[in-house]
Amino acid sequence: MLISQHPNQSTQKDKNNIKILLAEDDLDFGAAVKRALKQHNYLVNWVTDGTEAWTLLENQLLENQHNQYTLAIFDWTLPGVTGLELCKRLRETNNRLPVLMLTAKDRIEDKIIGLDVGADDYLFKFCTMAELVARLQALQRRYGLFQQPQKTVSNLTLNYNNTTVISHDCAFEKQEIPLTNKEFYVLEYLMNHPNQIVTGDEIRAQLQKMNSESCSCVVATQVRALRQKLTNCGCSNPIETLQGSRYRFNLI
16 A cells, blocks of 8 residues: 655655655554654655555566665565565666665574665664664665766766666767666676776676676677667767677777
């Protein structure tokens, strides 16, 4: 069940531009968390069922869209899809959305399980609201979320918040190009090594760090897709394929 915002609240200016997906089925506790977060100028979308939380996230994946949320807070014992399963599914789809697991399970063994499936932080549910906000702010600092992080090399700008690349001054006007997660990771690695020859194995190792598949054809497939997208925007030969499964990102 989605807990809708009051119409006047939904138009409130969010100073930090941080939107949080809160999945919590305890109505009193969820209301308290949402109230505390809104007092710190966060935008909060609160759902009380894990299945609905996953639907919101999955729809973006199916439509090849990107995270509308900046952070997520999951209760472990949600009805439908548990918070643990939500986190696991996100990581299996290479979604890097930062997740704070908020739960009444306070055993060290439970904390280890939560972190192992991909949670970025783990907090006992009966914490103070001040500590919760402090943990979220720590995640913001860790992932550079206070402002929209970008990386610019030559005429391309990677946008880490929505997994896109912006092309500048190519044959066409400035365009924002949506990328899949794998395409984004490959382009990020190439942009970190401009005008350098890198091997397919090096790029594949980067994908493995993101828990991505590592079959022999994955790099070539992603490079072809990237080259096509960039070429369609007027960028001439941005990624050069060399003999021996080697590649070079040419400054445009």
